[in-house]
Amino acid sequence: VSAHCAEQPVARIALLGTGRVGSAVLERLATLPGTPAAGRLLLVHAGNSRVAVDCRAGLPPLPPAALLRDAVRAASLEAVEHALGPHGTRIVIDATASGDVAEHHAQWLGRGIHVVTACKLGQGTGLQRWGAIQSACAATGAMYGDSATVGAGLPLLRTLRALRAGGERIHQIAGVLSGSLAWLLQGDDAQVPFSAQVRAARAHGYTEPDPRADLSGEDVRRKLLILARTAGHPLKERDVRVESLVPPGLSSLPLDALDAALGVLDAPLRTRLERARADGRVLRHVARLRADGAATVALEALLPGDPLATGSGTDNRVAIWSDRYRAQPLVIQGPGAGAGLTAAALLDDALAVQASYDARLAAA
Numbered sequence: 001v002s003a004h005c006a007e008q009p010v011a012r013i014a015l016l017g018t019g020r021v022g023s024a025v026l027e028r029l030a031t032l033p034g035t036p037a038a039g040r041l042l043l044v045h046a047g048n049s050r051v052a053v054d055c056r057a058g059l060p061p062l063p064p065a066a067l068l069r070d071a072v073r074a075a076s077l078e079a080v081e082h083a084l085g086p087h088g089t090r091i092v093i094d095a096t097a098s099g100d101v102a103e104h105h106a107q108w109l110g111r112g113i114h115v116v117t118a119c120k121l122g123q124g125t126g127l128q129r130w131g132a133i134q135s136a137c138a139a140t141g142a143m144y145g146d147s148a149t150v151g152a153g154l155p156l157l158r159t160l161r162a163l164r165a166g167g168e169r170i171h172q173i174a175g176v177l178s179g180s181l182a183w184l185l186q187g188d189d190a191q192v193p194f195s196a197q198v199r200a201a202r203a204h205g206y207t208e209p210d211p212r213a214d215l216s217g218e219d220v221r222r223k224l225l226i227l228a229r230t231a232g233h234p235l236k237e238r239d240v241r242v243e244s245l246v247p248p249g250l251s252s253l254p255l256d257a258l259d260a261a262l263g264v265l266d267a268p269l270r271t272r273l274e275r276a277r278a279d280g281r282v283l284r285h286v287a288r289l290r291a292d293g294a295a296t297v298a299l300e301a302l303l304p305g306d307p308l309a310t311g312s313g314t315d316n317r318v319a320i321w322s323d324r325y326r327a328q329p330l331v332i333q334g335p336g337a338g339a340g341l342t343a344a345a346l347l348d349d350a351l352a353v354q355a356s357y358d359a360r361l362a363a364a
């Protein structure tokens, strides 16, 4: 990433995952020289589920195929700590979707290793795992960078934390949190079959290769859990009622049979779009935490003046009601999906860890 710089302390980083997001992290690392972030991060470990490479002096930020070409070592989570070494600022960047890696977050934090993550399985699943992460951070002072987990780096979690730090109580949150579902519903056109929209979204790379992962609403459940817990409402997974858009017959099909069966989505969606339109409303996929603590992920028919009714493309849009934003919510909107934005958010979080280390050194 950079040569070790004598004047500035360098954070050593281990990158886990070399898929879409991990590759974009490597690409962005290669662009840092010449910017204020140059020389702050030293890549000492990179791996995926199969192989890994280490170099204490720093690995070059090459594309994964080149970086891992000569990898001889099988990947192992235990090796990550060894690769990071015993001292200094050490950061694990989690660009996987692995429950095993997420289960390790609290252990690393407990040993003073910072974690920055795009993976929602650390804070967006069981309350126990979320609690273990909070406790480990409190015990060691290690930082958990999570801005890539919801809204791909949009200032959502940090705004909630800043409001709470100022004494605010968060009353309600409502958000369009899935870029793919936002894109699928933006036209509000009952004449275009929903299955055709799903195929187009997949072709654009807006959905997962298996679009059922988006349509099930499970990814949005995790995002809402992370937002709610950050806002001071420690919900359990089962506290969020999720309406899946995948009918039972479609959920059990093998992936190669899915395309031919997508048409079953069309009639129910057309009915709902037409009903919403007849009522002068628009259909949106909304994650909502209500003032009474009820939490839902569902299609909602919204009036045009609703804070979530507008927005275009794959934009995320989140409305926050709190003590000071009581009548009119605070609304945060912007591009909230994609590997490039997610990678930028991960590296921003890693650089923030290093900046806080600098601040502590300066104060000592």
Ligand SMILES: NC(=O)c1ccc[n+]([C@@H]2O[C@H](COP(=O)([O-])OP(=O)(O)OC[C@H]3O[C@@H](n4cnc5c(N)ncnc54)[C@H](OP(=O)(O)O)[C@@H]3O)[C@@H](O)[C@H]2O)c1
Binding pocket: 016, 017, 018, 019, 020, 021, 022, 047, 048, 049, 050, 051, 075, 095, 096, 097, 098, 100, 101, 118, 119, 120, 148, 149, 152, 337, 338, 339, 342
């Ligand atoms: N793609 C996006 O736009 C986006 C946006 C926001 C957040 N995210 C989140 O970012 C994460 C990564 O997404 P992605 O799209 O990059 O996924 P992806 O393309 O499927 O890549 C996942 C990577 O994780 C690796 N991996 C799996 N288990 C591992 C383990 N135990 N140790 C080390 N590496 C392991 C995989 O290894 P192999 O190569 O060996 O399979 C693969 O390289 C996910 O949590 C996703 O929800 C993605």
